[in-house]
Amino acid sequence: xxxxxxxxxxxxxxxxxxxxxxxxxxxxxxxxxxxxxxxxxxxxxxxxxxxxxxxxxxxxxxxxxxxxxxxxxxxxxxxxxxxxxxxxxxxxxxxxxxxxxxxxxxxxxxxxxxxxxxxxxxxxxxxxxxxxxxxxxxxxxxxxxxxxxxxxxxxxxxxxxxxxxxxxxxxxxxxxxxxxxxxxxxxxxxxxxxxxxxxxxxxxxxxxxxxxxxxxxxxxxxxxxxxxxxxxxxxxxxxxxxxxxxxxxxxxxxxxxxxxxxxxxxxxxxxxxxxxxxxxxxxxxxxxxxxxxxxxxxxxxxxxxxxxxxxxxxxxxxxxxxxxxxxxxxxxxxxxxxxxxxxxxxxxxxxxxxxxxxxxxxxxxxxxxxxxxxxxxxxxxxxxxxxxxxxxxxxxxxxxxxxxxxxxxxxxxxxxxxxxxxxxxxxxxxxxxxxxxxxx
Amino acid sequence: xxxxxxxxxxxxxxxxxxxxxxxxxxxxxxxxxxxxxxxxxxxxxxxxxxxxxxxxxxxxxxxxxxxxxxxxxxxxxxxxxxxxxxxxxxxxxxxxxxxxxxxxxxxxxxxxxxxxxxxxxxxxxxxxxxxxxxxxxxxxxxxxxxxxxxxxxxxxxxxxxxxxxxxxxxxxxxxxxxxxxxxxxxxxxxxxxxxxxxxxxxxxxxxxxxxxxxxxxxxxxxxxxxxxxxxxxxxxxxxxxxxxxxxxxxxxxxxxxxxxxxxxxxxxxxxxxxxxxxxxxxxxxxxxxxxxxxxxxxxxxxxxxxxxxxxxxxxxxxxxxxxxxxxxxxxxxxxxxxxxxxxxxxxxxxxxxxxxxxxxxxxxxxxxxxxxxxxxxxxxxxxxxxxxxxxxxxxxxxxxxxxxxxxxxxxxxxxxxxxxxxxxxxxxxxxxxxxxxxxx
Numbered sequence: 001x002x003x004x005x006x007x008x009x010x011x012x013x014x015x016x017x018x019x020x021x022x023x024x025x026x027x028x029x030x031x032x033x034x035x036x037x038x039x040x041x042x043x044x045x046x047x048x049x050x051x052x053x054x055x056x057x058x059x060x061x062x063x064x065x066x067x068x069x070x071x072x073x074x075x076x077x078x079x080x081x082x083x084x085x086x087x088x089x090x091x092x093x094x095x096x097x098x099x100x101x102x103x104x105x106x107x108x109x110x111x112x113x114x115x116x117x118x119x120x121x122x123x124x125x126x127x128x129x130x131x132x133x134x135x136x137x138x139x140x141x142x143x144x145x146x147x148x149x150x151x152x153x154x155x156x157x158x159x160x161x162x163x164x165x166x167x168x169x170x171x172x173x174x175x176x177x178x179x180x181x182x183x184x185x186x187x188x189x190x191x192x193x194x195x196x197x198x199x200x201x202x203x204x205x206x207x208x209x210x211x212x213x214x215x216x217x218x219x220x221x222x223x224x225x226x227x228x229x230x231x232x233x234x235x236x237x238x239x240x241x242x243x244x245x246x247x248x249x250x251x252x253x254x255x256x257x258x259x260x261x262x263x264x265x266x267x268x269x270x271x272x273x274x275x276x277x278x279x280x281x282x283x284x285x286x287x288x289x290x291x292x293x294x295x296x297x298x299x300x301x302x303x304x305x306x307x308x309x310x311x312x313x314x315x316x317x318x319x320x321x322x323x324x325x326x327x328x329x330x331x332x333x334x335x336x337x338x339x340x341x342x343x344x345x346x347x348x349x350x351x352x353x354x355x356x357x358x359x360x361x362x363x364x365x366x367x368x369x370x371x372x373x374x375x376x377x378x379x380x381x382x383x384x385x386x387x388x389x390x391x392x393x394x395x396x397x398x399x400x401x402x403x404x405x406x407x408x409x410x411x412x413x414x415x416x417x418x419x420x421x422x423x424x425x426x427x428x429x430x431x432x433x434x435x436x437x438x439x440x
Numbered sequence: 441x442x443x444x445x446x447x448x449x450x451x452x453x454x455x456x457x458x459x460x461x462x463x464x465x466x467x468x469x470x471x472x473x474x475x476x477x478x479x480x481x482x483x484x485x486x487x488x489x490x491x492x493x494x495x496x497x498x499x500x501x502x503x504x505x506x507x508x509x510x511x512x513x514x515x516x517x518x519x520x521x522x523x524x525x526x527x528x529x530x531x532x533x534x535x536x537x538x539x540x541x542x543x544x545x546x547x548x549x550x551x552x553x554x555x556x557x558x559x560x561x562x563x564x565x566x567x568x569x570x571x572x573x574x575x576x577x578x579x580x581x582x583x584x585x586x587x588x589x590x591x592x593x594x595x596x597x598x599x600x601x602x603x604x605x606x607x608x609x610x611x612x613x614x615x616x617x618x619x620x621x622x623x624x625x626x627x628x629x630x631x632x633x634x635x636x637x638x639x640x641x642x643x644x645x646x647x648x649x650x651x652x653x654x655x656x657x658x659x660x661x662x663x664x665x666x667x668x669x670x671x672x673x674x675x676x677x678x679x680x681x682x683x684x685x686x687x688x689x690x691x692x693x694x695x696x697x698x699x700x701x702x703x704x705x706x707x708x709x710x711x712x713x714x715x716x717x718x719x720x721x722x723x724x725x726x727x728x729x730x731x732x733x734x735x736x737x738x739x740x741x742x743x744x745x746x747x748x749x750x751x752x753x754x755x756x757x758x759x760x761x762x763x764x765x766x767x768x769x770x771x772x773x774x775x776x777x778x779x780x781x782x783x784x785x786x787x788x789x790x791x792x793x794x795x796x797x798x799x800x801x802x803x804x805x806x807x808x809x810x811x812x813x814x815x816x817x818x819x820x821x822x823x824x825x826x827x828x829x830x831x832x833x834x835x836x837x838x839x840x841x842x843x844x845x846x847x848x849x850x851x852x853x854x855x856x857x858x859x860x861x862x863x864x865x866x867x868x869x870x871x872x873x874x875x876x877x878x879x880x
Binding site for chain 1: 791815823852
């Protein structure tokens, strides 16, 4: 954990990471994708045996396994999941979009039709760890959007089972199709389909480097949520913030993995020192101290800023996944924030509150992508279609503009599509006038 | 142009195209990106010389060039552009999203803050062709979203100039920074910045294979709109539709390029035959007949469907970029459509109306991606941040749920972040109780 000045921070350069062929990783990911495309379930079984060290003839979670999971989880876990589900549903309900239309003179109607995606696949990391919270955060917005077919895929444990907490969370969220498949092979199965796994149109959910890279490759053939990088927290604190809270929150971010970034920006040098002392004190008692130490050593920073204006400038530069404003007037501070995945206001809104229970999504843009990406939401599970209706009268009135623009672009068949209708109407008018004259 | 039955169509297989390293294309695209990253403007100048056959020391469009362009375009073109701008603005205005929040008991506030992207780059194809309509369609939604810095990049003509119609459209739309740079080098410059070109956070706009592939590679470091494939039209027609209109609209799609698809699905075999005759008649007089012939030969189809239910099933399978419903009750038909970029209703709403003047965006999901993507819109130029505020009371009430879930996931430092606040409050309560007792 280092203490930096504003100037020192601003002079460090950020790296880019996407635009390169990563020889080793990409070669194996592309091979896995090709194999799954060609051999389907067979390829999945052999990769599962290779990577997850278990041979599964049937990799669909059975009703019995769901029932068994229910017996294995505690009632306090179930209570917590139910509360989380309720809060997540309440919040995401507000994100639902309506189709709309406007009308103009002469029978013109223009609109936007909102339609749920038909089939979505959710990837949930597995193996040793279990993330029931990720199940809720990915599934509930999709359900609210009205997605018809929703499946989960997650790597099996070495005994061929899925963690019971994940199964119960899935059941609570209303998903009953779960495949015991992980890694790039899961992404390929969802993107292209196999005998067992139906092809989806969008893949969401976090994963390791293989999963992330496979998502980058299948992107275009299917939609993906985002390519998740390491997790970050940025805490802006003034002298009013309790150093023990800040330390605890930085530590909670650091335990995710060694690449996670825990950053505090403060206007108080005294606070900076107290935070360091608190971190040392609290870290000693934490289970994942090894990961925490490595993470803080490489990516932990306390930046001392002249004032809050300075601090917010740094925040907008970092575009952190999580931002906590632990300052006297956090709500006012929020107005100055342009780039952040989620903004937590005040001393009693720590990041884990958002990870598990508050309601907003915990799938957030990482690695500075909050500058251009949004939290996962109901809007990620719908698509829009434009609607255009013109009457004959309205089209004819604007026909010359269209013909002019089409000809300017050298697209004369476009002009012809309008001209045909114009000529036809002229002919009808003449026909009508002729008939009128005849009957005079 | 072939006539197929429903069954014949459904049995043809669709290809996937993304998940492969395209040795030749990707190698040169990645080389260009690396060179631009390393040598900046110098790399841009040498690629412009190589690909666009012109040496440009200064590749920023000057004020004089803008003024000169204004003198070169006709007033009827300017009128058409102004009308298009007005209609596009009117429609996209309706897409603007508001930030929102909800409050709950105990001082809980949750919300979603909508913020415009700061810097956006628009790619406009150039060289021989000129697309002033694409300038409006890409720039206006960004302007309405509130994007602060908007630049256009487009390849120069061999004389080092930019097409005057493009310049005037840009000026009308309010953009005054235009770079004379095309291809993968333009995408790299926007994604990573050079001495002259400032790095943006999102790149939008259509382009050739180099541009599309470069966008796939930089995706993640910056946002991109979509990877555009060849253009498609699908027309659903019953016996009430005039064959001459349908023929004209299929031809207008076919002139885009040899890979464009023109598909008509009709319930009337008689109509199918009349359309073929009309196509032959009209095509003879069209400038781009060579491209049209090739396109219709490879990708032109008339599918005869049993009924409209059948026809809509095919539409949802194709997920066309453009859909025209030329049937007796097009608005009712629209309700059955799940997958389409834009839906044109009735005999007087041909696709070129939407390309140029109606108002909705003409940047639409191609190659079946309408199953999961939306037209370009104001929503593409903003991002969202979640907002979470809990009071001490609210946090403490739900603290045990959070601690339970964090511990279930093995993230004990997350649990600690809540525990620290709980302990602190317990200590304060005891302190308060002790003080109360003292004062008894």
